[in-house]
Amino acid sequence: MLLSIIVPVYQVEKYLKTCIKSMLDCHGFSYEIILVVKPSCDKSEYIANDIQKEYSDRVRVVIQDGDGLSNARNVGLRYAKGEYVVFFDSDDYIDAAAFSGLMQSLESRMPVDAVISDYYIVGNSDNISQVDTIEGEELICDNGYLELFLKKRRNYWNAWQYVLRRNFLLENKLLFLEGVYSEDIEFATGIILTARKFAFYGKPYYYYRIGREGSLANKVTLKHVVDLMDMLEISMDRVNSSDVHLKNVIRDKLSLQYILSFVMIFDVDDNERKKAVDIIESKKFLYKNDRNSLLKKMILKLGVLNGARVLMSIRMIRRRFLKIH
Template sequence: MKISVIVPVYNVAPYLAICLNSLLPALAPGDELLLVQGASTDKSKEISLHYKAEHTQVMVLEQNGTGLSNARNCGLQAATGDYVLFIDSDDFVETGTLSQLLSSIRKNGTSVDVWMTDYYKHFEANETDQLVEQIGSQHVSQVQELAKILPSHQCFWNVWKNVYRRSFLLENMLLFTENTYAEDIDFMTRLYLAGPKIRTAPLPFYYYRIGRSGSLMNEVPLKRVQDTVSVLENSIQRLRYSGFAWIGPVVAGFQFEYLLNLALLCEVSTPHQREAQKAYRDYRKILRPTTDFAVMACTAAMYLIGVKGMSRLLWFAKYMKRKKEHRTI
């Protein structure tokens, strides 16, 4: 069985070698590591070509567009493996754990569409790690059982912590929506609705780097707010209209994320804050009905203090959380 690892590469010269050195020892000789190149202005491409020269599994590809989603799509369309992973090039993996996971996948054949795992947060400021345990030792084998493992107030839609059967993605036209933020939420919503056969594995292998200088996640343009709100609204409505009995916890999780993103309104430049607030004009329709008490409470508070007041309150909570974690404010 062949594994394809897709790594978009764009201005990550300080981190790329760390990422690739953690990945390569976990791969078998017949696997492939696709480094999909954006228009980097640093040494990222040179580093990629060096690894290609040194390792037979490494392929270097050029994007046919721009952005993370386009890079992932280019990699997916070029991949030839039975299973694929999407790894961000400023993150890294635990080599031994990933090797164990891939060994389990190879032993089980291609009957599973999505293997799901937990992951670690890696805090750049103080080089510490935190396990985000959502699955633990729970066993889930079908999408209808997602309610057993979806945490109420944690993101569960990160694409990079899962391993996917490539043919399942292609058969269901599960490419990434390009030129938008929150692409992982959109992708995972469509994946859930496609009804994959899933399996959970107690093998957290991924280290998600938080707080790196120059990361897109440290910048808050107006488009990020508008896109994120739009993707969440569309995902919530699509799930509601699907009629599936299991969608309640997924919708509640997206509703909570919708609320958390209110904090971004305070991080948009002053001339654009009014436009950012308009993105939430339909919040009553999106937040009701809900099965989550915290969402109910926050919705009630928004009626009293408004979108702007709620955004300030959540921004302060976010500030205090980052300060506690010794993260970049």
């Protein structure tokens, strides 16, 4: 079994070596690392080319033919040869031993459409916390576990927490929407609704950095708000038109993300705040339902601006006193 590790590379010279070296420590299975490079003003492209020269048997550099993270991932998928693929970010890193254990377990349990894993969050001060929702440290090959996973996890849509069968993606035309932010939501919703065989891995291997200085993910614009609302609406429409038995659980996750998005109004420029409030408010009708918890109903009733103030207070308490992101 061959795994294709797809890594978009753009303005990450500080992190790229750590990222790729962590993957090169993998063992016990065959893999290729595809670095999809968009030329930038830093040394990322040079570092990628140097790594390719040193590890030419495992690393390939391809040049991105468009813009954005989604395009880079789709380009990598076109070049991929593996039976399975992963989409890792170039400012993050992995525990090679844990990941190797997963891939060796998966090789004996094939075919699986999608493997979902727990992960670590690395904060600004390199403090590390664990997202712990999957039981044990062995690979769980049980579709019935999906409902428990969805109920325990706040969201299901970080693309890098999935190991995916390449032909499953291609046969179902599951690609990343290009030119938008928050594309992981629509992509992962398609996986959850379409996959026929799931597996779950509770031993984290992925280290996700948050709050990285210079990261595009930290700069919130009005387009971020618009795209998030669009991705949530597209995903909700897909769920509503599907016949999966977990529709209500998935809808709950999307409605929660809609409510959590209220705080984005404090991250956009002041002169765009009213537009952001109006855009979010205009989508409220999609998320009003009888299944909402009392807290959800209260925040929806408060409206975007007042609801955002409540959520900001909750977020400050979680971060300051509970050390929870």
